[in-house]
Amino acid sequence: MFMLRPESAAEAAFRGEVHDWLAANVPQALRHKTFRPLPAEGMPWYRALSQKGWIAPHWPKAYGGMGASAVEQVILMEEMARAGTPDIPTQGLNHIGPMLIARGTPAQQARHLPSILSGDAIWCQGYSEPGSGSDLASLRTRAELREDRLIIDGHKIWTTWGHHADWMFALVRTATSPRPQHGITFVLIDMQTPGIRRRPIRTIAGDEEFAEVFFDGVSVPLENVVGDIDKGWQVATAVLSEERLRIGAPAQALRALERLRMMMHAAPVGTVDAAMLEAIALVEVEVETLTAAYLEAAEAAEQGVVTDSSYLKLLATDTVHRLLALTRRVAGPASALRDAVRHGDDMLDANEMFLQARRLGIYGGSSEVQRNLIATRVLSLPVAGVKGGGRA
The missing domain is CATH 2.40.110.10 (Butyryl-CoA Dehydrogenase, subunit A, domain 2)
Incomplete structure (x- = not known):
């Protein structure tokens, strides 16, 4: 795991539990699937996570969540990336759910939070x-x-x-x-x-x-x-702040890193040269940096401290883009193939996730908007012509 300290005994035990449960329960047909499965195929997996109690690790226990620490959240992300768990719908879990917990009426919370957790809505x-x-x-x-x-x-x-x-x-x-x-x-x-x-x-x-x-x-x-x-x-704007924090999580970067590793394993001997190995090592460090930044922001959020999440969202987007560009470079001539190809338990994907990830530069406010926010709010630089939006 990418951490600034060794895992505690409890964290290591939790990692083992997650690893073993995922190995036994992730449907083979959904492993390392590039695109989010359609509801009929994907929502049973959503409900399995819900029944296990892991569907909302960042929600407080009082509202049905896991109440996981920031480190436990990252452990889940890492093990899910390695196991190839499929994307699930997150607008309820990451956006409106936390907003209703913070600002919704008791009636709104009672009406909507349980159905988000169960996957019924x-x-x-x-x-x-x-x-x-x-x-x-x-x-x-x-x-x-x-x-x-x-x-x-x-x-x-x-x-x-x-x-x-x-x-x-x-x-x-x-x-x-x-x-x-x-x-x-x-x-x-x-x-x-x-x-x-x-x-x-x-x-x-x-x-x-x-x-x-x-x-x-x-x-x-x-x-x-x-x-x-x-x-x-x-x-x-409060929803956007939470959205950028969750988009800034290393989950997508970890998934992209797995795609890079799979492509490296399948690459013919001698095609990955020293320069490419150096580039791979550098991007692994970037994933470690992103994880550390997310841990800092998530731990601050646990204490009720709201940080500017623009830099985190921008860092996550750029890291994913670099990882997937490098995956295409490792793929060589296979980067001309549009569709991903099953290779044993691996998925060789040079283009599907690369093209899919283009949208990350727009989610939660475009990368250009994030740079303007950092310039004006963090660096106090004058930026002419900036309007008051913040969402694409």
Whole structure:
């Protein structure tokens, strides 16, 4: 494990338990799968993790989570990467779940947290719109207050698993204000409500991870508003901070590192030269650096200290991109193959995850936005023309 200190006896025992349980329980057909399995195939695995008690390691025990330490969280990530566990939907676990724990009403918590943990409800995020990505405050989906309901009309895009989701947490404009961050409301939307239409988007990687979602007179009860009407921006930015912390976790980098190792094992003798070995050693150090940075941020979060997660999200994105570019370099002529190939228990993947990872530079706010945030908030540098968005 990448750690600045030796594992304790309890941590080593936990690692052994995780390793053995994953070896016995991860379905072979899902091991090292590049793309997130569709609900019918992937949600049984989600529920197996839930029944084991490992689906929400970062949630407090009082709300049904594991209450895992930062080190235990990293142990899970490392062992899951080695075992090749498939991606699962995380918008509920990493975004709206923690937000409802922190800011939701008791009724909202009772209604939604159990179904997130059990896998009975899949969530998606309704932030980005055509023309409103990184400049999120310019969103135009409107909600009109009528008695005890909001009537929503508009259009969301790049909505991860929007075509599979049961619920959406969304930002809608409820008032016009000279300051675009004002007059925005954070609302929970049942995706079976009449007036919602969904259309999947096929990506460059060849999967249908995203969707467009259209709202035509969608009626939502006011009890689904999180926080106050017109003051949803503060809720949204808190969600983004949590999102960047979780995107900044080393999980994706560890998965990419496994792909690199598999490709190295399959490479013909003599094709991995000294320069390539040096590049591989350097990128392994980068994964170690990312893990240490995440441990620091996650341990601070355990103490209630909120750190600027922009640098962590940027570090994780760049590390994954470098790992997968190096994997293509090791693959040599095989990098021309689009599809991954099974090689014994390994998956030789030069392109699928490489193309899939392009989206990491946009998740949680584009890399350019993160650099601007670091420049202005951390380094106090003047940056001309920066708007108040923060989400792509």
